Amino acid sequence: MLEACQRFFDLTEEEKREYAEKHVLDPIRFGTSVNASLEKVFFWRDFLKIFVHPEFHSPVKPPGFGEISSKYCKRTREVARELLKGISESLGLEEHYIDNAMKLEKGIQFMVANLYPQCPQPQLAMGMPPHSDHGLLTLVIENAIGGLQIQHKGKWVQVNSLPNSFLVNTGDHLEILSNGKYKSVVHRAIVNGKMTRISLAMVQAPSFDTVRLVGIFSGLWRFARGHRKAGEERPEPATP
Numbered sequence: 109m110l111e112a113c114q115r116f117f118d119l120t121e122e123e124k125r126e127y128a129e130k131h132v133l134d135p136i137r138f139g140t141s142v143n144a145s146l147e148k149v150f151f152w153r154d155f156l157k158i159f160v161h162p163e164f165h166s167p168v169k170p171p172g173f174g175e176i177s178s179k180y181c182k183r184t185r186e187v188a189r190e191l192l193k194g195i196s197e198s199l200g201l202e203e204h205y206i207d208n209a210m211k212l213e214k215g216i217q218f219m220v221a222n223l224y225p226q227c228p229q230p231q232l233a234m235g236m237p238p239h240s241d242h243g244l245l246t247l248v249i250e251n252a253i254g255g256l257q258i259q260h261k262g263k264w265v266q267v268n269s270l271p272n273s274f275l276v277n278t279g280d281h282l283e284i285l286s287n288g289k290y291k292s293v294v295h296r297a298i299v300n301g302k303m304t305r306i307s308l309a310m311v312q313a314p315s316f317d318t319v320r321l322v323g324i325f326s327g328l329w330r331f332a333r334g335h336r337k338a339g340e341e342r343p344e345p346a347t348p
């Protein structure tokens with residue numbers, strides 16, 4: 109799947125431009141901040157964001173992307189729903205509680221593929237600013253090189269995921285739903301001077317008809333905690 113994402117990013121600028129400068133709710137959205145003419149805030153990152161459930165979407169190019177991603181989305185949805193059964197039980201609820209209450213059969217799922225090119229001055233750039241994810245759970249994979257950091261007790265901690273593993277982030281909706289027992293993790297991505305890094309985040313969120321309610325609480329909660337989403341703030345100068 110990471111290779112398929114790489115093939116998308118390898119398309120010509122013209123081919124990718126079809127998906128650029130889109131509205132935040134458009135089903136397929138490509139953005140670049142390495143090309144500063146397309147993005148106002150300067151981050152060292154290209155991204156491809158696609159809504160894949162309840163309606164599946166895929167760019168036409170590169171060939172094969174749709175088949176691979178449709179399988180990947182289905183499987184990761186199953187993993188997320190399975191994990192949420194365990195989380196329901198850990199909260200003292202019946203195992204299908206979150207699945208039923210959030211109507212995950214029709215749940216929103218979207219993928220965010222991130223490309224962080226090799227950066228000549230990594231100490232001066234930021235890949236993705238500090239943010240927490242919407243949704244219940246995010247399953248992240250990456251190509252071998254660490255770059256993801258989470259905030260823990262006020263400090264940035266490097267996440268060194270195991271090879272071929274999913275890193276599972278808990279999101280805003282889960283924090284609200286669990287009354288704060290599962291915290292929505294604040295994280296960011298730094299860049300490196302050696303190689304291009306690719307990460308792929310699969311976000312599992314409640315269904316549209318339940319998300320509005322959770323969304324209102326999420327907005328209030330975010331306001332109360334002073335959180336911002338990715339892209340809403342300028343990069344802090346990276347610590348040396």
Ligand SMILES: O=C(O)CCC(=O)C(=O)O
Nearest residue numbers: 220222241256297307309
């Ligand atoms: O590149 C990463 O590891 C972070 C990705 C991420 O946080 C996101 O896409 O929301």
Ligand SMILES: [Fe+2]
Nearest residue numbers: 240241295309
């Ligand atoms: Fe994230």
